[in-house]
Each structure stands twice: as structure tokens, then as C-alpha cells.
Amino acid sequence: MKNILEKLRISSQNQGISTGLTSWQGEGAVISSFSPVDGQLIGSANGASAQDYEKVLTAAEAAFQTWRLVPAPKRGEIVRQMGDQFRKYKQELGALVSYEMGKSLQEGLGEVQEIIDICDFAVGLSRQLYGLTTHSERPAHRMYEQWHPLGVVGIISAFNFPVAVWSWNAMLAWVCGDVCVWKPSEKTPLTAVACQHIIQDVLRQNSVPEGVSGLVVGDREVGEWLANDSRVPLVSATGSTRMGKAVAVATAARLGKSLLELGGNNAIILTPSADLAVAIPGVVFGAVGTAGQRCTTTRRLIVHQSMYDTVKAQLVKIYQQLRIGNPLDQHNHVGPLIDQQAVASYQAAVAAAVDAGGHFVVAPAVLSGSGFESGCYVQPCIAEAQNHWPIVQHETFAPILYLLKYNTLDEAIALQNGVPQGLSSAIFTLNLREAEQFLSAAGSDCGIANVNIGTSGAEIGGAFGGEKETGGGRESGSDAWKVYMRRQTNTINYGATLPLAQGIKFDF
Numbered sequence: 001m002k003n004i005l006e007k008l009r010i011s012s013q014n015q016g017i018s019t020g021l022t023s024w025q026g027e028g029a030v031i032s033s034f035s036p037v038d039g040q041l042i043g044s045a046n047g048a049s050a051q052d053y054e055k056v057l058t059a060a061e062a063a064f065q066t067w068r069l070v071p072a073p074k075r076g077e078i079v080r081q082m083g084d085q086f087r088k089y090k091q092e093l094g095a096l097v098s099y100e101m102g103k104s105l106q107e108g109l110g111e112v113q114e115i116i117d118i119c120d121f122a123v124g125l126s127r128q129l130y131g132l133t134t135h136s137e138r139p140a141h142r143m144y145e146q147w148h149p150l151g152v153v154g155i156i157s158a159f160n161f162p163v164a165v166w167s168w169n170a171m172l173a174w175v176c177g178d179v180c181v182w183k184p185s186e187k188t189p190l191t192a193v194a195c196q197h198i199i200q201d202v203l204r205q206n207s208v209p210e211g212v213s214g215l216v217v218g219d220r221e222v223g224e225w226l227a228n229d230s231r232v233p234l235v236s237a238t239g240s241t242r243m244g245k246a247v248a249v250a251t252a253a254r255l256g257k258s259l260l261e262l263g264g265n266n267a268i269i270l271t272p273s274a275d276l277a278v279a280i281p282g283v284v285f286g287a288v289g290t291a292g293q294r295c296t297t298t299r300r301l302i303v304h305q306s307m308y309d310t311v312k313a314q315l316v317k318i319y320q321q322l323r324i325g326n327p328l329d330q331h332n333h334v335g336p337l338i339d340q341q342a343v344a345s346y347q348a349a350v351a352a353a354v355d356a357g358g359h360f361v362v363a364p365a366v367l368s369g370s371g372f373e374s375g376c377y378v379q380p381c382i383a384e385a386q387n388h389w390p391i392v393q394h395e396t397f398a399p400i401l402y403l404l405k406y407n408t409l410d411e412a413i414a415l416q417n418g419v420p421q422g423l424s425s426a427i428f429t430l431n432l433r434e435a436e437q438f439l440s441a442a443g444s445d446c447g448i449a450n451v452n453i454g455t456s457g458a459e460i461g462g463a464f465g466g467e468k469e470t471g472g473g474r475e476s477g478s479d480a481w482k483v484y485m486r487r488q489t490n491t492i493n494y495g496a497t498l499p500l501a502q503g504i505k506f507d508f
Contacts, residue, residue, distance in 0.1 A: 001099060004092045005043070008194040016045030016189055016217030017052045018196050019059040020203050021210050026052045028218055033190050036102040036336040037326055039374035045189045047218035053225050059211030060152045060179045061231060066209045068149045068177040075175045076126025081202045082171070083119030086112060089198050093163065093191070095328065100188050101162055102336040102376065103290045104327040115167040117460045118476065122171040125481055129176065137502075140495025147485040149177030150257075154226035156237040156247070159338050160293045160397070162188035163195055165261070168460070168475045169236045169484075174212070176484040178234075181214035183226060185239075187338055189217045223247070230254050234484065237261070238295075241395075241421070241469045248471075259483050260471025261464070263395040264423030266446075266455040267300035267416045269438070271409065272307055274428035275452070280314055282428070282454035283401075288322060288334050288380045289456055292399030293342070295470075296424040296448070296456045300392065302404045302412050312361060312403060315382060319362045322380060325371050336376035337398060346378050346398035352391035353400070358383040364400070387415045395421060409434055417445045423466030424448040424455040447474070 005011070015023035016031065028047035035042050048056070067075070086093070090112045098108035131146040153173045157165045162185060170180045184192035196215050203213060216222050223243075227235050227250035236259040237247040244262040251258040268283055270276075286298030303311050327335030337343055343366055350364045364381035371377075380399035385392050392402050406412040416425055425446040427438040435451045437443055447466035448458060458464050463478035465471070474480045500506060 004095050007092050008096060009197045010043055010190050010194060012043050014043050014045040014190060014193045016193060017048050017056065018215040019056055019211045020208065020213040023196065026217065028052065031186050031189050031217055033100055035099050036338055036374050036376040037099055042100060043190050045193060045217045048216040048222050053216055053222065056181055056214040056216055057229065057231055060181055060214050063209035063211030064151050064179045067179055067212050072126045072129055072175055072177065075177065076123045078202060078206050078208060079119050079171050079174055080123045082199045083116050085198050085202055086115045093194055096194055097162060097191055098327050100191055101159055102327055102338055104332065104335055105330055107290055111161060111164045114164040114460060118167050118171045121460055121477060122175045126175040136491065138499045140493060142492045145487055145489045148488055150233045150484060150486055151178060152232045153178045153180050153484060154232045154235040155180055155182045156223045156226065156235065156239065157184050158239045159185035159187040160290060162191040165238050166195065172481050173484045176481055178484055179212045181216060181226065183216050183218065183222050186219050192217065227251055233257060234259060244471050259473040259475065261473050261475060262469060262471040263421050264295045264466060264470060265299050265395050265419040265421040266296055266424040267302055268298050268455060269302045269412045269416060269427040270304060270307065270311060271427065271429040271431060271434055272304050273430040275430060278452060279428035284318055286454035286456045287401040288399045291334050291337055293338065293397045294456055296458065298401065298455045300402045300404055302406050302415050305405045305407055308405050316361055319380060319382065324367065324377055334380060336374060337378060340375055342397060343376055343378060345396055349391055349396040349398065349400055353383045353385060356389040356391060358385045387418055393419050409437060413438065413443055420469040422446045422468035423470040426450040426453060426455050428452055
């Protein structure tokens, strides 16, 4: 790991404030990063003071005046070069993601691959920022609409995907002509510093203005500065529903925009026709991947009563085979939770489930002993539960799976929809009618609805996001780029007279 950190220019003291080409130690509180893998200090970064933040925002505002006029395909070419840099450092950055956050090495590498994929997507997008043309009701007039960049985009990212979600926003914002200021999670600051180092040579070689890529490491206060700053027309925030509501209120108060990617309480429905050889692996990966710390983690499994006991027995057998340990060891399936606070949340959820009457068919445990010295490793567990219990309605960022029974598909869909969150959902069925009902307007109310794949593993080509308390935002693919731009309607009169709209006569 020491060699990897050196390649990424990560040291014991890191420069957590950057305007892209220039980085420095902030004057705010020291943010230390301890690995949940072994509890060791990886490094520290000085957070932003109000003066540091002001310097980054001032640079971003100035950079936007130049960057917005760079042709979009040229901006795309710069993003393409960034993608090549991430290809070059994929192994090192993936390992750091795994070590700092705790997800498996394969998932860490996969997260860096998401950066590479979104770079590729953004390059193509840079030549496809289409507007529309429409016919005018007035003779010798033409109407069309076009899209212009917004300005400074604030990005507040979460610890569970410490680099990918930043890239979903930044790469699209950059090809759209915006500049970015990134506030990473204080739990994973070093991966953010590494990303800034990786793209720095590309910024310099292409004479990108200072301020296009800003970084402000810090605690919640830095996020509040972004949310309340009228110079930041869009704040994209990923995290808890509580945090998202605060961002929404702050941005709305100044009539700014917010793009919110918040909590999920995702369910899979297993019907009698489901191919269990396909379904069970999807359930297990969805429930224990990233130790249950994905916003798309499978938290509820809704099983038809006719197959309930069979499914339960298969899951118990597989859970007994899960290998828990150092995520850098590719033989392990499950790594640690992010920190001791997350472990406490896991224990509180387990206690609440027991108090409600839940029966654990795979027992919970906090693991200790050799290899578990950080105190952040827990046993993925399964509880038989009821959908209306408060703890089942709540999103716990831990590998706890709740088993629920159903009789009819209408009942199953009602259970799926019967939570405050609306991110990801899935059904496993070989029945065409069941699949189509699940995808219909009377089916899943989530932003993502899958058939015969699990709730995790969204592709960058589709718009990612959810409804209800998930926030309603959309990132990544499809036409999600439009949130980073402002729409302008244009009317051109190429005639010799001035006919008024709606046939109005205004003679004088």
C-alpha cells in the first residue's frame, strides 16, 4: 500500500484544497483518514477555512468566464484525456478506494472503471448537446431552443462511492461548460486528493483555466457553504435523506437548483416462476456487496409464500459460506463497515428488529480477533420481519436483509412501494405478465425497476436516481446532462415586418 500511495502522491499530510492547477494545505481542521480495513492512519488533510473556500469559489467564477466559451467537443477531448489517466492509475486508485472505504478490491476497481466509462460517455455527449427547432405561428420567423452552461456546480459526494459519483457529475458538467467545486466525504478525503492529482497533468497540458476543477476537503460546514452560496447555481448532493433535505431547503431559499441522490430501501420480489439459479446470486450480491453500504443495496426480499421456506434455506446456506475479511484479499466477499459509528448503527438496527418481533435466521455479530482489529467488521444477517415496522421502513447502511412474505403480485408491489424511499427495485420472474405489471404505471414507484437482475449495478448509460425521499435527481446517462445546463428559447425574425404573437394588432 505504501508504494500505491506514493504513486498517487498521497503522504501523511495532503493538500486538501485545490483550484485544479494549484493545491495547498487548508487552514481549517485536520481531517484524518483511518482505514476500516485495519484501523491504521492512511493520511490527513487540512480542511478548508472560510478563506480557503472563498479562494476556490473566486477562481471557479473566473474560470467559468473562459471555460464556457471553449467549444464543447474540445472540452470533451480534455475529458477523454482524463479517462486515459484513470486507465493508467486504475489499479492504484482502485486499491486506495478499497483500503480507505472498505469495499472489496474488485468493487474498488469497478468504481474506477465507472469513471473511465463516464468519461467515454461524456466525450460522445460533447457533440450531442442538442436543442430543438419548432415552427413559429408568425410568418418569416424561426424558433429553436439551445442549452447553455449554468456556471459553478457544487458536488457533495458520499463515502460509499468516493470517486465514481464525483465523476458522474464532474465529467458531464465539464463537457456542458460548467466548472466544479467538489466537497468529498470527510470519511474518504484521500481518494478525492488522488483524483485531483491524477487529472492535474491533463489540466496543465491543455491550459485549462485555474478553477475549473476545485476541491474543498472539510466537514459538514463546507457543504453548508456550497448549499447557501448564490454563486453556485446547482448543488449535486449524494448522501442521507436528512442531509438532502437540508441542501434542498438551502438552495430553494435562494432559488438555486439541487440534484439529490439520497437514501434507498430497495426490494426484490421473487415470484413462483423465478429462476432461483439466477435470482439467489442477485439477492446475495445486492444484500452484502459493499457490506450493505450501497444506496442500491437490497434491504428487503419479498418472497411468494409457496417458495418462502426454500428460498430461506438457500440463503442461510450461502450466508454461512461468505468470507469476511480484508477487502484487498480477493478471496473475501465482504469487507468492513466504514467506521465504528456505522457498527453502532448496525447494532441499533438489530436491536430494533428484535424488539419489533423479528427472528434472525442468520444471526448478527460484530466480529473480533485476528484480522478484525479495526472493530468495523460485522456478520451479514437475515431477519424475518414485517414491512410496516419502523426499522424496516428505515434505511440502515449495513448488511441486514429483511425477509417478507406475499400472496398476490398486487400485494408484493404494495409492499415494495410501501416505504418512504424510491430508488431501486427488482423482480425475478419468467412470467411476461408479471414483469410488465411490475414495470407499468401501477407497478414499482422507483426510479430504477429491473427484471431478472438485482437492485445493484446500475450502468452509466441510464439515468440514475429515484423518487420520494430518494430526492428525484438523475445523474449519469440518458438526458441527465440537461440539469447541468440552462435552456434558452430563441426566435429569429428574418422578414421585413414585425407581426405580433397571437395576431395582436398594435397600431400607432
